Amino acid sequence: MKCQHCEKPATFHITEVLGPDGPHVVHLCEEHARAMLSKESASPVASIAGALAKQLKLGGKGSPETETKECPVCGISFFEFRNSGRLGCPYDYTHFEKELEPLLINIHDSSVHRGKQPHRAAVSADSQARLIRLRREMEEAIEREDYELASSLRDQIRQLEDAGKS
Amino acid sequence: MLRDQSFEDLAGRCGEWLRGTGPESDIVISTRIRLARNLADFPFIRRCSDEDRLSIERTVRARMDKIEQLATVRYVDVEELSEVDRQFLVERQLISRELAEADGARAVAVDPGEQFSVMINEEDHLRIQVMHSGLDLDSAWAQINELDDLLETTITYAFHPKYGYLTACPTNVGTGLRVSVMMHLPALVVTQQIDKVFRSLQKISVTVRGLYGEGSQYTGDFYQISNQITLGKTEAELMQQVAEVVPLLIDYERRARQHLVQNTEKDLHDDVSRALGILRTAKKISSEETMHYLSKVRMGVNLGLIEGVEVNILNKLFIHTQPAHLQKLRGRLLGSSDRNIERANYLQQHLTGQGKRESDLN
Numbered sequence: 001m002k003c004q005h006c007e008k009p010a011t012f013h014i015t016e017v018l019g020p021d022g023p024h025v026v027h028l029c030e031e032h033a034r035a036m037l038s039k040e041s042a043s044p045v046a047s048i049a050g051a052l053a054k055q056l057k058l059g060g061k062g063s064p065e066t067e068t069k070e071c072p073v074c075g076i077s078f079f080e081f082r083n084s085g086r087l088g089c090p091y092d093y094t095h096f097e098k099e100l101e102p103l104l105i106n107i108h109d110s111s112v113h114r115g116k117q118p119h120r121a122a123v124s125a126d127s128q129a130r131l132i133r134l135r136r137e138m139e140e141a142i143e144r145e146d147y148e149l150a151s152s153l154r155d156q157i158r159q160l161e162d163a164g165k166s
Numbered sequence: 167m168l169r170d171q172s173f174e175d176l177a178g179r180c181g182e183w184l185r186g187t188g189p190e191s192d193i194v195i196s197t198r199i200r201l202a203r204n205l206a207d208f209p210f211i212r213r214c215s216d217e218d219r220l221s222i223e224r225t226v227r228a229r230m231d232k233i234e235q236l237a238t239v240r241y242v243d244v245e246e247l248s249e250v251d252r253q254f255l256v257e258r259q260l261i262s263r264e265l266a267e268a269d270g271a272r273a274v275a276v277d278p279g280e281q282f283s284v285m286i287n288e289e290d291h292l293r294i295q296v297m298h299s300g301l302d303l304d305s306a307w308a309q310i311n312e313l314d315d316l317l318e319t320t321i322t323y324a325f326h327p328k329y330g331y332l333t334a335c336p337t338n339v340g341t342g343l344r345v346s347v348m349m350h351l352p353a354l355v356v357t358q359q360i361d362k363v364f365r366s367l368q369k370i371s372v373t374v375r376g377l378y379g380e381g382s383q384y385t386g387d388f389y390q391i392s393n394q395i396t397l398g399k400t401e402a403e404l405m406q407q408v409a410e411v412v413p414l415l416i417d418y419e420r421r422a423r424q425h426l427v428q429n430t431e432k433d434l435h436d437d438v439s440r441a442l443g444i445l446r447t448a449k450k451i452s453s454e455e456t457m458h459y460l461s462k463v464r465m466g467v468n469l470g471l472i473e474g475v476e477v478n479i480l481n482k483l484f485i486h487t488q489p490a491h492l493q494k495l496r497g498r499l500l501g502s503s504d505r506n507i508e509r510a511n512y513l514q515q516h517l518t519g520q521g522k523r524e525s526d527l528n
Contacts, residue, residue: 088210107337119318128207135218
């Protein structure tokens with residue numbers, strides 16, 4: 001058998017157990033085997049984003065409803081989150097709670113915060129989520145050139161922002 | 167806060183993280199803590215429009231301006247900076263690569279002593295960071311906790327009663343805390359023990375990264391030891407996880423150094439002396455090669471195999487020979503091959519006059 005990367009005979013048969021596509025075998029000559037193994041040990045031992053990606057894959061694909069479920073505040077779908085590993089807004093933690101809970105336990109071995117608490121009570125998570133949603137709707141209205149709606153949304157945003165300041 | 171877009175005054179200085187003081191400073195370079203925070207009434211960065219980013223930057227700047235204790239803080243608009251200036255801040259560890267390379271409105275606030283910085287519009291709206299020389303977890307935590315409280319007097323953070331401080335990436339949720347202890351571990355590298363050590367750390371939720379964070383290479387034998395999880399434990403418990411590992415690593419590194427001295431003294435002596443020779447006489451040298459040899463010389467000095475070279479000069483050279491610093495110190499933009507020549511000049515200038523005073527170095 002020839003090496004997968006050159007004409008030399010393959011003397012190393014390495015079974016990759018933790019590869020991205022599950023276990024698979026590679027056949028390599030000594031030189032390429034050495035290159036592959038040294039590359040592996042030189043790569044960072046544990047990247048946090050990598051760990052997350054692995055966790056996301058572990059969960060497997062969810063049901064079609066889960067995948068297309070969208071956050072009413074920022075509009076991100078669970079599918080988009082799975083692909084990027086980044087959530088869209090604070091309200092996602094509430095909206096996708098059922099989907100996120102097992103993921104958090106996988107990553108942190110817990111899903112309950114036990115650390116510091118803010119001193120100030122937030123005005124109300126609802127009004128803040130509403131602000132995010134209104135800003136998004138205003139931008140969409142401007143894009144559609146629906147300026148009447150945009151200006152009414154802007155007034156609502158200002159009102160909410162002013163209420164938050166006091 | 168003071169608006170400022172130039173850092174000529176910083177270039178000649180070493181920066182907190184390589185000041186080289188504090189307990190165990192021959193092995194522990196610095197202690198860094200960061201907190202990830204988000205404003206409650208904006209989407210996370212990835213979902214932000216350009217207007218959102220601008221509003222966040224303006225809001226945070228206006229709120230921070232109201233805080234009396236931050237009056238002397240330098241506020242830098244990162245979007246407006248040239249590439250070399252951004253790189254300069256990355257090299258000093260005042261901003262992350264992510265912030266340097268991101269798009270849109272973004273900024274950093276830095277205190278005059280370079281002990282803390284607040285990045286605005288990184289992966290999270292706010293990344294608060296405190297950096298102390300040597301091993302100094304308790305006072306670094308005291309400082310960042312106070313800074314976090316100060317910011318919270320004017321900014322409403324996204325917080326969930328069950329999940330804690332909410333972050334764009336679920337790997338940071340809860341405390342938003344990342345403690346990183348930067349260590350210089352050349353003997354564990356030479357004796358090929360380092361991978362074994364790191365594999366055992368992974369099992370106890372402690373992670374290892376290179377000099378410039380996630381995904382970066384292990385440059386100059388510098389390693390950052392950090393907590394892996396952020397949720398379900400208190401800040402004190404998370405710091406404790408890292409604090410327990412550091413003395414073990416110090417002990418392993420010291421034993422590896424002793425082993426090298428006892429069993430291969432001539433080899434080791436030869437190796438570190440050659441490294442110094444190359445740094446002193448090379449006519450062109452890359453920044454990677456420089457880090458590699460500076461690391462050897464630093465170990466040689468710490469083991470008493472090299473005399474007449476001060477550790478704090480080496481610490482300065484680690485940072486001054488990096489691309490953006492070199493260009494700042496030389497006062498002009500240089501291409502890669504010119505930099506290699508200038509770097510060799512710079513090293514020669516600062517390593518041949520042995521035992522030069524620190525104030526001579528700029």
